Every structure is written in structure tokens, then in C-alpha cells.
Amino acid sequence: MPKIIKDLNVVEDSWQVWRDTESLPTSGGYIVPLALWQAHKDALLALGDIAVFLASDQSPKLLGADINSFALIAVDFPKFADGRGFSYGRELREQHGFTGELRAIGDFMRDQLYFLKRCGFNSFALQSDELDEALASFNDFSDAYQPSIDQALPIFRRR
Amino acid sequence: MYAYDQFDRQLVSQRVAQFRDQTQRYLEGKISDEQFLPLRLQNGLYIQRLAPMLRIAVPYGTLNAEQLRKLASITRKYDKGYAHISTRQNVQLNWPKLEEVPDILEELAEVEMHAVQTSGNCIRNVTADQFSGVAADEVEDARAYCEIIRQWSTFHPEFAFLPRKFKIAVCGSASDRAAVMVHDIGLQIVKDAAGNTAFKVIVGGGLGRTPVIGSVINEALEPKHLLTYLEAILRVYNQLGRRDNKFKARIKILVRAMGAEAFKADVEKEWAHIKDGALSLTDEEISRAQSFFQPPAYESLPQQDMQALALENADFARWLQHNTHAHKVAGYRIVTLALKTTGVAPGDVTAEQLEVIADLGERYGFGEIRSTHQQNIVLPDVRQQDLLALWKELVELEVASPVVGTLNDIICCPGGDFCSLANAKSIPIAEAIQRRFEDLDYVYDLGEIELNISGCMNACGHHHIGNIGILGVDKKGQEFYQISLGGSQGLDASIGKILGPSFAQDEVPNVIEKVLETFVSLRQPEERFLDTFRRVGMDPFKERAYA
Numbered sequence: 001m002p003k004i005i006k007d008l009n010v011v012e013d014s015w016q017v018w019r020d021t022e023s024l025p026t027s028g029g030y031i032v033p034l035a036l037w038q039a040h041k042d043a044l045l046a047l048g049d050i051a052v053f054l055a056s057d058q059s060p061k062l063l064g065a066d067i068n069s070f071a072l073i074a075v076d077f078p079k080f081a082d083g084r085g086f087s088y089g090r091e092l093r094e095q096h097g098f099t100g101e102l103r104a105i106g107d108f109m110r111d112q113l114y115f116l117k118r119c120g121f122n123s124f125a126l127q128s129d130e131l132d133e134a135l136a137s138f139n140d141f142s143d144a145y146q147p148s149i150d151q152a153l154p155i156f157r158r159r
Numbered sequence: 160m161y162a163y164d165q166f167d168r169q170l171v172s173q174r175v176a177q178f179r180d181q182t183q184r185y186l187e188g189k190i191s192d193e194q195f196l197p198l199r200l201q202n203g204l205y206i207q208r209l210a211p212m213l214r215i216a217v218p219y220g221t222l223n224a225e226q227l228r229k230l231a232s233i234t235r236k237y238d239k240g241y242a243h244i245s246t247r248q249n250v251q252l253n254w255p256k257l258e259e260v261p262d263i264l265e266e267l268a269e270v271e272m273h274a275v276q277t278s279g280n281c282i283r284n285v286t287a288d289q290f291s292g293v294a295a296d297e298v299e300d301a302r303a304y305c306e307i308i309r310q311w312s313t314f315h316p317e318f319a320f321l322p323r324k325f326k327i328a329v330c331g332s333a334s335d336r337a338a339v340m341v342h343d344i345g346l347q348i349v350k351d352a353a354g355n356t357a358f359k360v361i362v363g364g365g366l367g368r369t370p371v372i373g374s375v376i377n378e379a380l381e382p383k384h385l386l387t388y389l390e391a392i393l394r395v396y397n398q399l400g401r402r403d404n405k406f407k408a409r410i411k412i413l414v415r416a417m418g419a420e421a422f423k424a425d426v427e428k429e430w431a432h433i434k435d436g437a438l439s440l441t442d443e444e445i446s447r448a449q450s451f452f453q454p455p456a457y458e459s460l461p462q463q464d465m466q467a468l469a470l471e472n473a474d475f476a477r478w479l480q481h482n483t484h485a486h487k488v489a490g491y492r493i494v495t496l497a498l499k500t501t502g503v504a505p506g507d508v509t510a511e512q513l514e515v516i517a518d519l520g521e522r523y524g525f526g527e528i529r530s531t532h533q534q535n536i537v538l539p540d541v542r543q544q545d546l547l548a549l550w551k552e553l554v555e556l557e558v559a560s561p562v563v564g565t566l567n568d569i570i571c572c573p574g575g576d577f578c579s580l581a582n583a584k585s586i587p588i589a590e591a592i593q594r595r596f597e598d599l600d601y602v603y604d605l606g607e608i609e610l611n612i613s614g615c616m617n618a619c620g621h622h623h624i625g626n627i628g629i630l631g632v633d634k635k636g637q638e639f640y641q642i643s644l645g646g647s648q649g650l651d652a653s654i655g656k657i658l659g660p661s662f663a664q665d666e667v668p669n670v671i672e673k674v675l676e677t678f679v680s681l682r683q684p685e686e687r688f689l690d691t692f693r694r695v696g697m698d699p700f701k702e703r704a705y706a
Binding site: 087094118140144 | 170198310320
């Protein structure tokens with residue numbers, strides 16, 4: 001089973017990403033594209049556990065009322081320099097009250113873990129052979145100026 | 160000025176450790192060039208034509224004597240004994256070694272300095288009027304708000320990978336010395352009828368290859384909403400700004416494509432979620448920030464007549480007129496040190512000069528020193544009675560060229576001599592112009608003129624807002640120069656118009672001379688170049704230049 005980082009630990013994980021936007025998987029356990037979900041909601045639900053991922057140009061608003069029916073929502077990073085997903089993470093947590101697993105998938109890097117976590121992500125399908133070493137990056141900073149998911153108050157309200 | 164507490168100190172030192180580890184992993188081959196790029200850029204490190212370049216942050220242009228001495232020592236130890244003041248008030252080193260950059264950052268942290276977010280697609284170092292807190296025409300000191308913005312934007316988790324770089328400027332005086340109309344966000348401090356402070360919020364201005372004057376999207380934003388409003392603007396931009404084309408990725412393109420009204424509507428929708436939330440500024444926080452920028456212990460001195468002072472000596476009189484500005488406290492004057500010696504790249508300053516300037520800042524003031532976006536250095540609090548003595552020392556130090564605000568106070572990027580982005584050299588152009596117009600009486604007769612030079616479209620030399628702008632272009636492998644006229648910064652900012660086909664390097668001083676002759680022949684008494692240009696238009700200049 002592939003390994004990911006979840007809640008600050010390296011764990012085995014069985015979710016698989018299904019990138020085909022036309023045909024359906026034959027079983028549950030997949031994270032599917034938003035478009036597939038929108039077109040085949042009922043058929044997908046019949047397969048078992050299904051999660052959805054947002055591409056970098058797909059705002060969480062597109063999920064509408066479905067948001068809190070998912071146990072897992074993933075955000076796909078097509079390139080690590082594409083930072084839209086950081087805003088999507090905060091929006092899912094802060095505006096839509098999503099409390100399930102929020103996973104980063106695609107091309108992001110170890111040195112973004114700290115900021116991703118601050119933006120509400122708690123699981124990371126990081127493409128790396130050194131997941132244990134990567135955990136150190138969550139501790140790059142011990143505190144922050146701004147409020148975000150992991151710290152509700154800005155430093156100026158705590159000084 | 161702002162002083163770090165334990166919290167600020169810890170963050171900066173954790174940043175040094177983080178970058179040391181990243182550099183180490185890069186050198187071990189564990190981080191690719193492509194991945195290392197944004198990491199090093201967000202620590203100010205460029206890989207340039209000849210060597211790396213390190214851009215050190217000078218938040219809103221404020222420095223103290225100890226920091227200047229540390230910069231001097233760093234330039235000796237890690238570089239070639241000089242530094243460069245950039246057009247965003249930062250300090251650049253042109254010859255550091257990549258593997259030594261973490262050591263440089265560690266030394267900087269000792270004096271509460273860093274290179275955080277001085278490059279990369281993130282919120283850059285916030286800039287301000289270099290005369291903040293001392294200008295006679297000030298509405299309110301911008302620095303406390305700049306510091307509040309600096310802290311909010313530092314290591315902001317959501318906005319470290321924006322579509323493109325993002326620059327914020329704040330101006331607190333009646334005349335704009337921070338170029339707020341041509342920033343991604345410009346904030347102009349205003350007072351309402353009741354005397355309450357508010358911010359006029361201008362978005363989507365910018366230079367670069369598509370120069371745009373910003374749009375006002377909020378006429379009077381209350382200070383408590385400053386950060387939530389900024390966060391809403393950035394959140395809209397981060398999601399909707401173009402990422403398919405680097406040249407269309409700045410917020411100015413988004414604002415223009417959507418229209419300022421529609422952009423504003425999106426911002427206000429986003430703002431509704433966070434307005435009055437935890438990020439709203441408290442009165443305590445604003446007071447805390449302001450407490451760091453209280454006036455120093457000024458003496459109670461009589462205001463001296465500047466004309467009487469000028470009688471001392473003709474050279475001194477010229478310097479007094481051009482290189483000093485009115486101070487809000489009687490008996491004091493603001494002094495600008497011109498880093499514009501002919502033959503030296505505009506903005507360059509040696510380690511020795513930095514050390515002497517540090518001493519001068521302490522002896523002729525309260526130890527505070529400012530850097531300016533015109534690439535000069537300012538001593539903000541000089542007693543009028545000390546001006547003559549100070550001037551003599553500045554002459555000795557070769558930073559007393561009496562050219563501030565004149566044709567020879569050229570703003571100039573490092574250009575093709577250093578920068579890998581440049582199409583053409585810029586420093587030799589500045590030098591050739593300064594040599595052509597060595598006759599200071601002629602230069603003074605011309606009055607206020609801003610001449611800005613950029614070596615490429617990226618416009619680091621702000622050529623679009625120079626009254627005379629010069630842009631280096633590549634024409635079939637040859638370096639050519641395009642001239643524009645009528646640009647200006649300030650609240651009535653305008654983008655210069657192109658004179659016509661570009662010129663070879665050796666023609667540039669002649670063309671500038673023809674432009675100036677045209678101005679002199681059409682000028683009404685005491686008229687500024689900009690006003691003459693606005694009155695008569697491009698045609699007479701064009702006819703003369705291409706005759």
C-alpha cells in the first residue's frame with residue numbers, strides 16, 4: 001500500500017486517484033475528478049467510498065451542498081508554483097465548515113507542507129521517497145503572525 | 160523604528176535555519192533547480208549573469224546605524240565591499256556565494272534584518288514615503304501601518320505562490336513619494352471631515368510591460384479593516400489571476416479584464432466572510448505599532464531662515480536648495496545624500512561610505528537612516544545649525560552632488576552589466592547623460608525633471624513614470640534605447656508616451672539634449688518639464704528629435 005503523510009504521521013493509505021473524466025471506476029476507494037462526480041453522482045455513490053478532487057481552476061464553490069457529504073476532499077496541484085489550492089483549503093475549512101480529511105495531491109513539495117497545513121490540509125500524498133525526513137518541515141516555524149486554520153488568533157491578539 | 164520582540168526574533172531565526180537546510184538539500188541534489196527557485200527567491204537570492212544577487216529587505220526604507228555597519232561588514236566579508244540601493248528601497252549585493260547566503264542571513268538576523276520575500280511570486284517588501292514621520296506635508300505617519308502590513312504578509316501561508324509578484328506601497332503625505340498609483344496595491348492615507356484616519360485603496364497599478372495607473376476601489380477604508388480588506392483582495396487575485404502567461408499574471412491585468420467595479424464586488428463578497436473577524440485590527444495593536452514611531456527627542460530650536468544660511472557659500476547654497484527638504488519640526492531639515500556620482504552606478508554605496516553614513520546618522524540625528532526609491536539615502540533629522548558642518552563631511556564622502564530632483568538624479572536599474580533579464584546596459588547610459596549635462600547651472604535652469612532608465616521591459620528603473628524614460632531594447636542582437644516622455648509618479652501619475660523609433664547607445668545623450676532644447680524653447684517661465692509636455696504634447700519633441 002502506498003504511504004502518505006496524515007495528521008503528521010507517515011501511514012499506509014488505500015485511496016487511489018482516478019483521473020479519467022469519462023469512464024467510471026469499477027469499485028469504491030477512488031478520489032475522482034469533480035466533473036465525473038457532477039455527471040455520475042448516483043453511480044459513483046453505489047460503488048462505495050468515493051472522494052472527489054478539485055483541479056486548480058475549480059473553486060470549492062462548485063461542490064455546492066455536497067461538500068460536507070465527503071469524508072475526504074483532495075486538491076490537485078498541477079505544478080507546485082500554482083498556489084490556488086492554498087486558498088481553496090482555507091475556503092473549505094473556514095467558509096464551508098468542512099471537517100473531513102483534506103488532502104493535497106499532485107505536484108507539491110516538502111517545503112510547502114508547513115503552509116499547506118496552515119491552510120487546512122491534514123493529509124499529503126507527497127511524491128517523495130523520504131516521507132519520514134519530510135515530517136521535519138512541519139516544524140519550520142513554531143508560530144505565525146496571521147490567523148489561519150491551525151491558529152485562530154493573529155499574533156497581535158496574543159502578544 | 161520598530162524593534163523586534165522575542166516572537167519576531169524567533170521567526171527570523173527559524174527562517175534562517177529553514178533556508179540553511181534547503182540550501183544544504185539543494186547542494187546535495189535533493190531539491191531540483193526548479194523547486195529551489197521559489198525557495199531561494201523568497202529569500203532574496205537570484206542567480207544573475209555573473210554571480211548570484213542577494214536582495215536584502217529594508218522594510219519601508221528604514222534603517223539604523225547598527226544595521227548600516229553590519230551591511231558594511233557583510234559587503235567586505237562576503238562580497239566586493241559595496242552595496243546597491245534598489246528602486247524598492249532595498250539593499251542588493253551583487254557578488255555573494257550561494258553557499259554562504261545562509262551565513263549572511265544569520266548575520267543579518269543579528270541586527271533584525273532579513274531577505275524575506277524580497278523576490279518571488281509573493282507579497283514583497285512594503286514600501287513607503289522615505290520622509291514618513293518627518294515630512295512637513297504629512298497627513299499621518301505611514302510607518303506603523305507599513306509594519307502592521309509587513310507582519311501580516313510575512314510567511315503568509317496562503318499567498319506564497321501567487322500568480323506573480325505583489326507590491327504594496329503606503330503614502331501618508333499630501334504629495335505622493337511612494338508611487339501609490341503604480342503598485343499592485345497603493346494605500347493613500349486620508350482624513351475624513353472629522354479628522355479620522357482612513358485609507359484610499361488603489362489596486363491594479365503597475366509598470367512592467369503593460370504600464371497601468373491603478374483604480375480606486377475604496378475611497379475611505381477604516382484602519383481596523385486594513386488587513387481583512389487586503390486579505391480579501393489577495394484571495395480574489397490568488398484564485399482568479401492568470402497563471403497561463405507570466406506577462407499577463409499581475410493583478411493589473413485581472414482588474415482590467417474584470418473591470419474595477421466587478422473586481423471590487425468580488426473583493427467585497429470575499430471580505431464579508433472575514434470582516435470583523437480575528438484579523439480585524441484592534442486599537443491596541445495600532446497603538447502598539449505607533450509606539451515604535453514616536454518622534455525622537457527633538458530640541459526646541461528656532462526656525463532659521465534658509466536664505467540666510469545659503470549666504471555661507473555658493474556650493475553649499477546649491478546643495479541646500481536641492482538636497483534638503485522641509486521638516487515638520489522647527490529648526491530641523493531632512494537631508495538627502497545623493498548616490499549619483501558620475502562614473503558610479505546610481506545607488507551604489509561602498510562599505511566605507513556606509514560606515515561613515517552610520518556615524519553621521521548618529522552625530523547629526525537620532526541614528527535613523529532611510530533609503531529611497533530614487534536610490535539615495537536620507538538623514539531625516541538634521542538640525543539646521545549643523546547643516547554646513549554636515550555638508551562639508553558629505554562633500555568629503557562624495558555624496559553631496561547637489562542634484563536631487565534634477566535631471567542628474569537618475570533612477571537606474573543594474574541593467575545588462577549585472578542582470579540576466581536585461582536586454583541592454585543601463586549604467587553606461589546614466590553615466591553618458593550625467594557627463595553630457597555636467598553644467599549644473601544648465602541642469603538647475605531645467606528645474607524638476609525625473610529621468611529613469613530600465614534595461615528591459617521589467618521596468619525596475621521605473622522608466623514609464625520618468626518625465627523622461629529610457630528603456631533598453633534588443634534589436635537583432637544590438638542594444639537600442641526607446642525614449643518616452645511625460646511619465647510621472649505622484650497622485651496625478653501618468654505613463655510616458657513613446658517618442659518614436661529607438662536609438663543606438665551613442666545617440667542617446669544627443670536625443671536627450673534635443674528633447675531638453677525643445678522644452679527650453681517652448682517653456683513658459685518656471686514651468687516644469689512635465690507641465691510643458693502636458694501642455695504642448697509630443698509633436699514638437701518628436702519633430703526635433705528625428706529632424
